[in-house]
Amino acid sequence: MSVDLRSYLAAAERAGLLDRVPELLSPAEPLARRLHEAGERIVRFDRVRGYAAPIVGGVVASRALLARTLGTSPGELVRTVMAALDATRPCRVVRDAPFLAHVVRKPDLGGIIPIVRFYPERGRRFLTGTIVIVRTRSGMNLSFHRMMFLGRNRLSVRVVPRHLHAVLAEGGGRAEVAVVCGVHPAVELAAATSGPPELDELRLASALLHGRLDCVELDGFRVPAHAELVLRGRFTGALADEGPFVDLTGTYDGIRRQPVLEIARLYHRDDWIYRTILPGGAEHRALMGIPQEPRILRIVANAVPGVVAVALTVGGCSWLHAVVSIRKRAEGDGRNAGLAALAAHPSLKRVTVVDDDVDPWNADDVEWAVATRFQPDRDLFVITGARGSSLDPSRDLATETTAKWILDATIPLGRSRRDFVRVVPGPV
Template identity: 75%
Template sequence: MTPDLRTHLATCDRNGLLERVTRPVSPGAALARRLAEAGDRTVLFERVVGYRTPVVGGICASRAGLARALDTTPERLVHAVAAAIDAPRPWRSTRDAPFRAHVVRNPDLGRVVPVVEFYPSQRRRYLTGTIVIARRGDGVNLSFHRMMLLGGNRLAVRVTPRHLHALLAEGGGRAEVAVACGVHPALEIAASVSGPPSLDELRVGAALLRGRLECADLDGFPVPAHAELVLRGRFTGALADEGPFVDLTGTADGVRRQPVLVVDRLYHRAGWIYRTILPGGAEHKALMGIPQEPRILRIVANAVPGVAGVALTPGGCSWLHAVVAIRARAAGDGRNAGLAALAAHPSLKRVVVVDDDIDPFDAEAVEWAIATRCQPDRDLFVIPDARGSSLDPSRDPETETTAKWILDATIPFGRPREEFLRVRPDDPPGKAARRRARPRPARRPR
């Protein structure tokens, strides 16, 4: 059986991780509130007022959930994604494309798709689980983009200065694209990774699915054959106001002039399920942050051997703050690791570097390391006037700059390691120092 959204939901259901909402719910604040309350559980809204299709969210709301979807462990998740980036695999071509079951030409999107108004105060309806498929040379580019409903068959698409932005610039703002929504979480992870322009995210998705990805041709675009919803459209070169949108920080992003996508055809499966992501919620953070960790891990490892782990922290919006665990071998390794992390993910604002006996996913353990191994006058490094993230509301709005900082919470170099390790009740006499000198097992990431 080909892995798709439906097989994933069936697995969640078997494991007691799928919550079904059977009462009618409107595609607005009530639906958004339920997703926010669900934590890391998947929620299927079976009856959406005004629509025949159910809505699902929360399928990628935690590290553990993503690990289950990729048949790995939370501890190995970053390595599994890194391996797929390093060794992408071909997908299988098929003529059997369930997404072709129904087609609507020049669709009135708001009538066909239960586009959610997540935050009534913002008065905007957004498609958030949408992956743009664009042609690039002899390959394709996959990338997540939110899409604000303008009315009829028109959408304002947020395009950041990356690969799709470059493709539009080359075409004078015009480009033909396909859009997939409602796919297996492996493809959502693949569409979220950051790599060079030559990286074919569709092949990364195939690697994460161990070669079991099937795609069908749609006007020259390879489209995941089992996608629930597919849009075929074109960027016209026109711009429209997009926003405000509640982004990763949970604050309202600004209004920008963004490219307009005109949808000429809408395809969907028989009995299709609409996929949505709560803006600013746990799932939004997981899909943004976790796919960035392999790149940070790799670049820090080039600067400092012995990197044990990297975590983009939920409290830092899974985007602005990171914790890096290393086995320091020389004076200055902590600072070098922090600098490498900032270079690997330019949106980072703060990096805490800890020893490899500290679980980077355990906020209490990280704070304990700061409390017991760090002196601010010696271990705090501030980099002023650096280019920051547009998501940070505290940045300088005119220059887009921010101050960045590194906190080296590793054991002071040259000091006996055992002086800084926790003493446990089960330490045997005469062996405590040796046991404490070894890294303790990391707590399972959540």
């Protein structure tokens, strides 16, 4: 298995999964449009106007691609991540790293990095494939954060209240960090996984790569040694406007005051590749949603041991809607599974619970279950005034609350299954 981005891309190209764009394009909307049109394929822009680095996107734009990076199948992906979460392991610490080959002090980021302008409004340019590494009491915390270019070496960074937010709050808004961009997708998957505060995502990545992740010590940070681009800097305690940004829903998010990050040093490999993620695109959804599924599955399993799978649906922005499939053992299991899923992922707005003969990842199959097994006056449960996702434009803007609903589309236990099972033509 490859352990860095470039060897993974080379393998993907050999497998016919990567498209190369040879035309000279500037890092702006036409390039973003090509990424959008690529859907679930990997795209590499070989020639970028004004920059030496090529740009790559769509690296893990689907469940199938993400599974492939871990050498597993889409059906086994969640179990693979759960097994790694149970058996995290340290990365191999090495003395040298390819990214140390080039260092620029007080870099003019906009002159070196082809930071993409994805959407025309207000001309904002964002780094989107950026993972922040911060030291915590229990190790290294890694999380994705988009970064809006403010000029020279300054960025405003979107930080929602999770672990990096807590570290900043403790430090009065100040913190030293390293930022990596362009790492093996297993490191990206680990960084996108929300675990307890003590989860060291580098250890998770190392487990996903069967111990083959090399890390180097950089100013007290452990950093993947084969990263394409590494930034060292500090949150200054200042705030600046961030946004508007097109988020998971494909709609504009608002403008907020967010922490300012000042970059002191930029490192990159020879012939480095710049990794980007199209905001609101298939890859953004895949990387946000899929890493949540193991956690939700585990929490639902506590309430309903017969849970089989949890899917965050693409139509629900891989964030707001879930389908939970269960092997129903007692009346009420469907409702309990829905409640547990809502508790496990506070951004969830709708949970559809189905029996295990329904494919939770197939929207037509799920709708079939709702059409044939669900009665709204009996099986629909609405919870009002709950905390939801700030990404949902339909939320109550004054209170930041939302209603949530559970659709229990499981077969009532008192009824004969024969009335509900799908009949397919059998052999004569």
